[in-house]
Structure formats: structure tokens, C-alpha cells
Amino acid sequence: MEFLYNLMIPIIKVAVVFAVTLLHVAYATYFERKVIGRMQCRIGPTEVGPYGLLQPFADMFKSLFKEDIIPAKADKAVFFIAPVIVLAPTMSSLSVIPFAEGFMIADVNVGMLFILACASLSVYGIILAGWSSNSKYAFFGGMRSAAQVISYEIAMGISLASVFLMAGSVRLDEIVKAQYEYTFSMYAPHLLIGFVVFLIAAFAETNRTPFDLPEAETELVAGYLTEYSGFRYALFFLSEYVAMFIMSSIITLCFLGGWTIPRFITDILPFLSYVPGILWFLSKVYFFMFFYYWIRATIPRYRFDQLMAIGWKILIPLSLLNLLIVAFVKRFVID
Amino acid sequence: MVPLNWYLMLSVSLFIVGLIGFLTRRSIIMMFLSVEIMLNAINISLIAMSHYMQDMRGQVLAFFVIACAAAGMAVGLVLLISAYRNKPTVRLEDFDLLKDRAF
């Protein structure tokens, strides 16, 4: 009986997280269209349901029932498996994210590194999708995306290393707890360079504007997605939004104090400490999702050489500098 | 508890698979992949022994092996690319400029 109980708890957690994530992705698309619409003086979807609230489901049903087109000379096995390779690591990295105190599916010692590993795995899906489509647009998109993701992963990893150094752990819940002791109960003011570097790298990691070269519509049709349609396209789409959610969660957890609220706020308004932590967590995450859309509505796309120059010539030296400063501060000031 | 010998046997078998691949494939890229398999076999045995002997030295060595493997592969692949620019093939037997034809 106890065995069953121990088995049921993670399954229920998985079900909850999975359902919440899928719903989140559905409404993240709606939210994006509304936000960008308003920023461009439009109103976004309004037709399906009240205020267009059922639009995501209409899109979902449409993509589910569309014809699944496979190019004649595609490498079929790889073509089929590529969306899964993109989606599976992205979804599985959800399992180590603590949404609130003690609520995470898998309690592993290497939480943050696990997410980095998953992020590096989903590159394969993109390259293989581009390669197996046997189309030039898709191939260029895949290669560009892989080059971009690999370059920015380095800057991202090094800027996260400064967080590990400050917190003395790679467990996400311990990082959050360690932040609570600092001045603003968050690392963002202390690790400002790392925070900015991570923010920029997160945009590049998830292939969002201004770094959306892999799927630059005006030059590459849809990049590595060109030959995909119907359900497989929806899988790529889903994984992109889940990846955005995960990146926002990592920023929230590593730099903004996760599910905690800053102490100086609870000192002034003590009743706020009764608000459940998941609300704080989600509000911070949604702020960053909003930021993604905000940036998308504002900044045009970078050129590919500019993208590479930003990654290698600016972000990596900056993050190394940040790491150096943090190491000195940690050794000689804090300890 | 799985005995240490099982890990060592797995490691050795994996090493031999990599070795056979290295010796028999024509393509240089596949030979590099076989080298990767062999290095992974070494790592399995190092980490297994480190675990069973409760000593971290094996894992430190495995750490260095991973770093060296990455560095070596980078150099190997870039050599392959510069060779490919001169002669568009990745088959090892086509690089035979220094071979004495008499034998």
C-alpha cells in the first residue's frame, strides 16, 4: 500500500505539471497574440469564444486535423523522430523546476545542470529536423539554429556558474533559499551582469526575436519548420513555448528569488507572506513571458554575423568577467 | 548489488566494439566516433572502480578524459575539414599521397 502511495504521488505531480503546462502553452500563444496586437495598435484574436478565449483550442484542433505532409525525399525515420527529440528533453526539464516550496517532481542534486543538459539535447531535434526535411531552407535554418544555440549555451552556462558560486549549490531550491538571505532577497542586483547576459542568452536559446534567425520568415520561409505541418509542427510549437516557460522559470529561480517575496516587502506589508508561493513564482514567470513578447514587438531581427559577434565577443567575455568578480567578492567580501 | 566485474566486462566489451569499429570502418568520421566509444568505455571502468573502491581519483581521471576527448575531437574534426578542402573525401584510403605504390 505504501509502495502504491509512493508511486501515486509523483504520477499525480507529473499529471498536474503536464496539464498546467499544456494549458499554459495554449494561453501563452493567446497572450502573445493579444500583447503584440495591442503593442501594434491591433486587438488580437476576438472571434472564437468570448474575447477570443477559445482561440488556442481552435488552433490546436486545426493543427491536429491537418494533413501530415512528408517530403518525398525526406529521411522518414529522422523526420518523424525530430519533433520528439525537441519536445522530450524540454518537457523533462520541467520535472526539476520547483514551482513552490517542496513542489518539484524529481528532487535531484544536479537540478540546474540537468536543465542545461536537456537544453543541449533539444538542439539535435532542430538540426535533424533541418537535415531530414531535405530542403535547403530547412537545412539552413537547422544549421543556423544549432550554431546559435551552442554559442549562447556557453554564455548562459558561465553566467549561471556565478549563481552556483554565490549559492554554493546547483539545486534550484537551495539557490532560492540562499538568495533569500541577500539584500533584496534576489541575486539580480548583485549579479547584474550575469542577469543581463542570461536574459539575452535565454532569448537566443529559445530562438525568439531578436534572435529568431533559424525561423526568419522573410529569408528562410520558416527555417527548420518549413517542411513540417499539422501535428508535428504543433509539437515544435509546443516545445518552443515550453522552452520559453522554462527559461523564464530559470531566470525567476536563479535571479529573482523564485517563490519567495523579498523581505523588505514583507516587512512593510506582513499580510503578503500568506499568499502562496506558487503565485509569486508564476507572476514572476509571467512577467518574463510578457517581456519576451514585449521584446518581440520592439526589436527587429539581428543579422547572423551580429548575432555571432554578440554571443562570442560580448556575452562570453562579460560572463567570464562576471564570474571572476563574483569569485573575488565571494572569497574576500562575503566569506 | 551489482559486482564490479560486471561493469569491467561491460567496459571491456564496449572498448572492443569501439576498437573493431576503428579498425574496420573506411570513413574517418566513423573512426572518430569509434574512438569516442572507446573513451566512454574507459570512463565507465574508471567511474565504476572509483565507486567500488570509494576513492575519488578515478573520477578525477574520468573528468580529465572527458576534457581531453572533447579537445582531441575538435582538433581531429578541424583537420578533417582542412583535408576535405584539399581532397573532397572522408575515406581514409584515399589519402595515400605518401604511400609507396610498389608495395
Place this chain on the structure above:
Amino acid sequence: MTFRDIAYKVFFIEILKGLALTLKVFFTKPVTIKYPHERRPVSPGFRGRHAMVRDPKTGKERCVACMKCAMVCPSQCIYIKYTGQEGESRHLVKYEIEAYRCIYCGYCVEVCPMNAIVLTEHYEYASYKREDNYFDKDRLLQNWDEHVRNIKADKYFNKFWRPLGIDIGRLPANKRDAVVEINDKRSD
């Protein structure tokens, strides 16, 4: 590179300005018109679907087959056939307009001495069949009926149905005021 430029680069001043602009627009009222539910008012002089004016007295078209419209048409999309000898009154047999070729210049409307062919303000003539936009005589009269249906008054005046800038006195009698009497069967 001055100090100011460096500061602009380091603190992302340009990007922050852009973000402030988009955020400002975010809180303004959208300019969208939700088309099938709301329609934007048609501006005067809009040149939409073709129609032939139906004479309320005879219930037929007013065209006298003078061929002026077919001659003036730059894209030559008006096809007219008539019977009747030289010196007699002509009888219109075929009057067709190929709307896909039409460039909506409005010359035919301006030149028509009888005010028979007009361009209405109707703009939703998308259809599933190409034939639907190849207007023959009956269809053009039907277009006029559709146009008239929403007009409440007895008469309809459109000053763009005659050449602007020409003295009214020099125009043919039927063209002078470009007023069309709408006295259709509804009132009967």
C-alpha cells in the same frame, strides 16, 4: 566613440527607448475595425461594383448602346452588342463587363450620356466562382437592385457619376444632375 555613445551601448538606451514606445502604444486604443461586424463608412466617390441603372418607369436598363463606354474603357472590358440599322434607334442585345479586367477608373460612368452604367459603393464581391464576377446585363441590373435596397430616399444622387470640372450646362440632359429616381416595385 564618445563617452555618450559608450553609455548608450552599455545601458541599452536605444532598446529601452523602443521598449518605452511599445509600452506606451500598449495602453492606447487599438485602431482595428472588426470587419464583418463593423464596417468602415465608404468614402464619397468610392468606385465599387458595376451596376446598370434600372429605369423605374420601364423596369429596364437605360442604355442606348451608344458604345461610348466600350470605346473609352482603357482595359477594354466592356462587351456590347446591339441590333438596329444606321439612322434607327439601336436595341441593346448584350452588355457584359468582365470585372477582373476592370481597373475601376470610372471613365465609363463619366462618359455615359444616359447615366446608365454606374459604379456602386458595394465592395464585397468575392465569390467562389470566377463566373460570379463576369457581369452580364441581368446581373448588372440585379447589382443595381442590391445597391438600391439600402437606400431609404426616393432619389439618389452621386456627384461622382458625372465628369467633375465640366460645366453642367454642357452635359447631356440625362446626365445633368446625376440624380437617379428610385421608384421600384417596393412602393407598388
Place this chain on the structure above:
Amino acid sequence: MLPQLFFAYFAVMILGLALVVITRRNMVHAVVWMLLMFVHIGGLYLFLNAEFFAVIQVIVYAGAVLVMFLFVVLLLNLREEQGLPIFIRGVQGRVIIGLILLLTLVSAAGQASKGQGGRFSIDYIQRQTHIKVLGSVLFNDYVYPFLIMGFILFVPMVAVVVLAIRRSNGSS
């Protein structure tokens, strides 16, 4: 019983996938199977209480080295290689030599016995977390090898840039 079963699964999968890798004609397929094999090896490291290595295996091997392979395979246009034989002439002899070596080494590995236990017991590592233990050993006892390793990683970086760069005027 359960650990043995898990080990058997991982061992069979690793060996089988390695065999699949070295017999693929299409190199992209080989790289994909290799990826699966690396993930399985990472799973094996989890049993050995080395979760840091499990993650490093995926990040470094799968995320960096194999992507590099994939890049090279895609950069070189290898269409015409597809029709040629996979293995070199005289493959049987080499396989037989390999199998003899396999028999010898497996029998030797079967007789291996572990020596004296050190101070890093499983409980100690679990209490301290693996990263901390590895870090303390690496940065206290093996600082100079670690620095040399950094240099070893730096030299290929320069070498790769020097070799891969195309001079705008000059050769080619």
C-alpha cells in the same frame, strides 16, 4: 534483483547501440544512435553514485562533441559516399582479432577484485553531494593537473581557429 535487471538493461542497450553505431552507413543515423548510447551511459553513471558525471556526459559528449560531429557531417557533402562499401577489405580478420582480444580481456575483467576501500564512502558522498566531493578533491589535491587541463583545452581552441580559418587572399 532489481539493480541487476537495470544493469542488464543498460549493458545490453549500450553494447547493442554501440554495434548499431559502428555498422551504420549513414553517418547522421550513426550520430543519432550514438546520442542514445551516451544517454544510456549517463543513466549507468547514476547507479555509480556519480550524478555529476551523468549530467556532464550528456552536456559535454551529447551536447558538445556529438553536435560537433553532426556539424562536420553536415558541412561535408557526403552524398557520393553513400554507395560505397562500409567496411575495408579484410574486415573478417580484424573482427576475429578483436573477438580474441575481447575474450582475453573479459576473462581478465571477470577475475578482477577490488582493493582497499578509501575514505569516500557512498554515505559520505550522498551526505556531501557528489559535486562538492569531486570539487574538493579536484581543487585541493589535483590543482596543477586541473590547470594543465585548462591549458590543454586552450591549445586546441587556438589550433582549431588557426586551421579552420580561410585566408581571404593566398591559398585557395
